[in-house]
Amino acid sequence: MAMVFCKWEPVALGVLLCGEEPVHVILDQWDLDFGHPDDALLEQAASVYRISDFNSLEELAAVATDLRLRGVEVRRIASFAEFSQYGAGLLGQLLGVAGESLESAVAVRDKRAMKARFREGGVPCARFVSIPDPASPPEPDEIARSLGFPVVVKPVSGMGAMATVRIDRAEDFVPALRSLNIPPVVRSRQLMAEEYVEGEEFHADAVWSGGEPWHFTVGRYVRPRLSASPGEEGSILLDRAEHVELIAEAEKLHRAVNSAMGLTSGASHLEFFRTREGELVASEIASRFGGGPLLDMVLARDGVDLRRLWALELLGEPRPAEAAPRHGWTHVAGINIPGGAGAVTHVPSRDELDADPHVITYHINCAVGEEIATPWPLMLVLGAAGEPELRQVIEDARARYTIR
Known part of the structure; x- marks a missing residue:
């Protein structure tokens, strides 16, 4: 039996290559242009396929056919990134991998299919209306009757908060749809409108095996994502001793989501709200890790x-066995320092960041003289002795470390 690994991710791939099963790697053009794949590591793979992107049915079918002709029996397909999920599902179906299908990929990528499964499984979530043609949207009165205002409009296959807007009034509904800027990386232009859930916004990140979590963490967004300025993402990992009940309720919600989605193993990233009444409401689930600095936060x-x-x-x-913490801080947050338009003229120095005792780790993804080409130009993982202190550390870091 063999494994197929989609996208470039050296840590997980390095572990898989130490196993007994052969690993077949598929890289897309983004990986080749920006991922800096390690040729020495790739040489250990049974084969490496290079495709334009994971939305290419022709290229993925060719990969599956070649593997079949070579007599390769695939046991698992590992998809690291959001935008390789559809491709991984298609490969699973073509190669006859148990539990992997295009339908299962659609369920975790198309938010309408996702919410439909939530509701069928009794998972509390927002009501929604599909908008297959933004040029011919439903009448605002229909949206008002179905969902009420405010509503949230988003691409059905987006990620994070990209091209996601809150619309407060019926008269603003159609103009907002017309002005929505969907990035090219999102291929489908279809949208959905869902009722606005007011409350604190959280994320839960885990690795599951046989329906049980090997590691489970919950984080609270510093501000609900739609109320934060563009690029100012940030979240705080909840201390297990201080938030025992909330974390237990989050795991209960996640298990219900898993049941509805048919998820039993692998990585997951669940976003949810806690309303003023204390109810947990599921927002979205992804069969991948959270983005930005999340992995570094959990490691720290x-x-x-x-x-x-x-x-x-x-x-x-x-x-x-459970690992030991890497750093002494008991409370950890991850934030992004946004950039602006035009060429970069100033970036915090590594010496400055290294000297800050509250900066655990960082990633500088831009340089002076360059145009900013990423929504994550400077990611910081910060630590403190308690949550009130950590929130102040976050504000101080935003004021001190800027990109101009």
Whole structure:
């Protein structure tokens, strides 16, 4: 039996290549242009396929056909990124991999299919209306009757908060749809409108095996994502001792979501709200890790590299022993420092960041003289002794470390 690994991710791939099963790697053009794949690591793979992107039916069918002609029997397909999920599902179906299909990929990528499964499974979530043609949207009165205002409009296959807007009034509905700027990376132009859920916004990140979590964390967004300025993403990992009940309720919600979605193993990233009445409401689920600095946050506080844990689960290894924290801070946050338009004229220095005791780790993804080409130009993982102090550390970091 063999494994197929989609996208470039050296930590998980390195673990898989140490296993007994051959690993076949598929890289897209983004990986080749920006991922800086390690040729020495790739040489250990059974084969490496290079395609334009994971939306190419022709190229993925060719990969599946070649594997079949070579007599390769695939046991698992590992898809690291959001935009390789559809391709991984198609490959699973073509190669006859148990539990992998295009339908299962649609369920975690098309938010309408996702919400429909939530509702069928009794998972509390927002009501929605499909908008297949934004040029001919439903009448605002219909939206008002079905959902009420405010509503949230988003691409059905987007990620994060890209091209997602809150519309407060019926008279603003059609103009907002016309002005929505969907990035090219999102291929489908179809949209959905869903009722606005007011409350605190959280995320839960885990690695599952046989329906049980090998590691489970919950984070609270510093501000609900739609109320934060563009690029100012940030979240705080909840301290387990201080938030026992909330974390237990989040795991209960996640298990209900898993049941509705048919998820039993692998990585997950669940976003949910806690309303004023204390009810947890599911927002979206992804069968991948959270983006931005999330992996570094968990590594810093818990000493767990979720990528390595995921790879061990893929290999069928037993659950490893709990790791020791990497740093002394008990409370950890991750934030993004946004950039602007035009050429970069100033970036915080590494010496400055290294000297800050509250900066655990950082990623500088731009340089002076360059045009900013990423929504994550400067990611910081911050630590403190308590949540009030950590929130102040976040504000101080935003004021001190800027990109101009």
